[in-house]
Amino acid sequence: MREAWPALAGLSAVFLFEMLDNSILNVAxxxxxxxxxxxxxxxxxxxxxxxxxFGGLMxxxxxxxxxxxxxxxxxxxxxxxxxxxxxxxxxxxxxQLIAVxxxxxxxxxxTTPGSxxxxxxxxxxxxxxxxxxxxxSTVGLAGLALGPTAGGFVLxxxxxxxxxxxxVPIAALAIAGVRAGIAADQAADLHRDPVDGxxxxxxTGTIVAALAAPTLFLNQGAGSWLPWAITALAVAGxxxxxLRERTARHPLLDLRLVAHPLVxxxxxxxxxxxxxxxxxxxxxxLQLQLDWGWSxxxxxxxLLPQVVxxxxxxxxxxxxxxxxxxxxxxxxxxxxxxxxxxxYASLGRFGYVWVALALVLVAAGMxxxxxxxxxxxxxxxxxxxxxxGAALTDTATEVASGAGxxxx
Numbered sequence: 001m002r003e004a005w006p007a008l009a010g011l012s013a014v015f016l017f018e019m020l021d022n023s024i025l026n027v028a029x030x031x032x033x034x035x036x037x038x039x040x041x042x043x044x045x046x047x048x049x050x051x052x053x054f055g056g057l058m059x060x061x062x063x064x065x066x067x068x069x070x071x072x073x074x075x076x077x078x079x080x081x082x083x084x085x086x087x088x089x090x091x092x093x094x095x096q097l098i099a100v101x102x103x104x105x106x107x108x109x110x111t112t113p114g115s116x117x118x119x120x121x122x123x124x125x126x127x128x129x130x131x132x133x134x135x136x137s138t139v140g141l142a143g144l145a146l147g148p149t150a151g152g153f154v155l156x157x158x159x160x161x162x163x164x165x166x167x168v169p170i171a172a173l174a175i176a177g178v179r180a181g182i183a184a185d186q187a188a189d190l191h192r193d194p195v196d197g198x199x200x201x202x203x204t205g206t207i208v209a210a211l212a213a214p215t216l217f218l219n220q221g222a223g224s225w226l227p228w229a230i231t232a233l234a235v236a237g238x239x240x241x242x243l244r245e246r247t248a249r250h251p252l253l254d255l256r257l258v259a260h261p262l263v264x265x266x267x268x269x270x271x272x273x274x275x276x277x278x279x280x281x282x283x284x285x286l287q288l289q290l291d292w293g294w295s296x297x298x299x300x301x302x303l304l305p306q307v308v309x310x311x312x313x314x315x316x317x318x319x320x321x322x323x324x325x326x327x328x329x330x331x332x333x334x335x336x337x338x339x340x341x342x343x344y345a346s347l348g349r350f351g352y353v354w355v356a357l358a359l360v361l362v363a364a365g366m367x368x369x370x371x372x373x374x375x376x377x378x379x380x381x382x383x384x385x386x387x388x389g390a391a392l393t394d395t396a397t398e399v400a401s402g403a404g405x406x407x408x
Contacts, residue, residue, distance in 0.1 A: 010177020053105025062391025077110025
């Protein structure tokens with residue numbers, strides 16, 4: 001594994017960007033609103049433009065990467081990320097910032113699925129694949145956990161643009177690591193089926209609608225017609241996409257591959273875990289502040305057990321998977337998530353110790369599920385379809401997390 005360190009450093013930097021980007025920016029939104037005279041709706045689009053572009057285009061760029069080269073698409077995406085981040089220094093209006101964030105989301109869609117697909121392809125041994133995936137996800141989760149705190153310190157001494165300019169050195173590190181540690185794309189590892197344009201449009205539209213619907217439910221409530229209309233659009237789009245992929249000669253996503261037990265099971269685990277953890281985090285935050293009267297700072301400390309387990313738990317994922325095996329580790333970690341939710345639902349109102357226990361159980365289960373499910377999805381796919389598999393995994397998590405917030 002030592003020979004793969006340059007590649008793993010570069011791929012970890014890619015995942016660090018994804019996890020750090022929005023978490024560090026959220027801290028700066030009030031400052032951005034004041035300096036750019038941005039409305040509340042505009043500030044929502046500062047983060048929303050990134051999320052929509054990222055989530056909506058992952059599947060398409062995953063398919064493109066499997067056809068035209070994972071390393072090539074990764075490097076183009078990283079260059080775009082660096083350019084978009086540099087453009088932040090020239091932003092003077094909220095509209096310009098929204099445009100920059102949308103381009104950054106496109107760059108994330110080009111790079112994030114490839115990070116896991118390329119890490120998977122570095123090794124033939126499942127144990128090494130688990131270790132590599134655990135390392136990359138740990139770096140990303142550390143960025144997610146430390147981002148708000150680091151962002152607050154930076155804002156105390158520097159303008160908010162610095163928070164986005166930090167992506168420039170991250171992109172440079174990733175480019176150096178990918179170029180040094182990952183061999184050029186080989187034609188034998190790719191496939192040359194034409195890109196299914198109709199399928200790409202349907203997939204993007206469906207995912208964008210699925211990502212927008214939860215936000216609309218939260219902002220406008222279930223009594224408004226618009227959230228229901230967008231939800232219906234997402235359902236109709238999904239049905240049309242399935243119909244298109246079943247009849248297309250060269251589908252964007254071969255549904256027969258998705259039906260493989262490893263792929264279907266891995267996607268189900270990822271979606272269910274995303275649904276659970278998003279909903280739990282939202283409920284606990286509301287309970288601590290609104291029900292128990294905790295301050296935002298104290299509530300943030302109350303979520304610390306979850307953060308600690310997600311970041312520090314990476315050291316235990318590999319040994320646990322080696323001892324239990326991939327299949328057993330998947331259902332045991334899923335059981336931990338279910339137990340954590342049960343503890344919160346039945347005992348969470350009786351004191352913080354039960355809330356903390358629920359957070360620890362769910363985070364521990366999530367830490368293993370995230371790695372094992374991702375590896376299983378890629379194990380179940382042909383070598384020339386791994387990037388769209390990683391994109392499908394990330395998309396399932398994004399959509400399920402949004403649904404989890406809406407349901408709670």
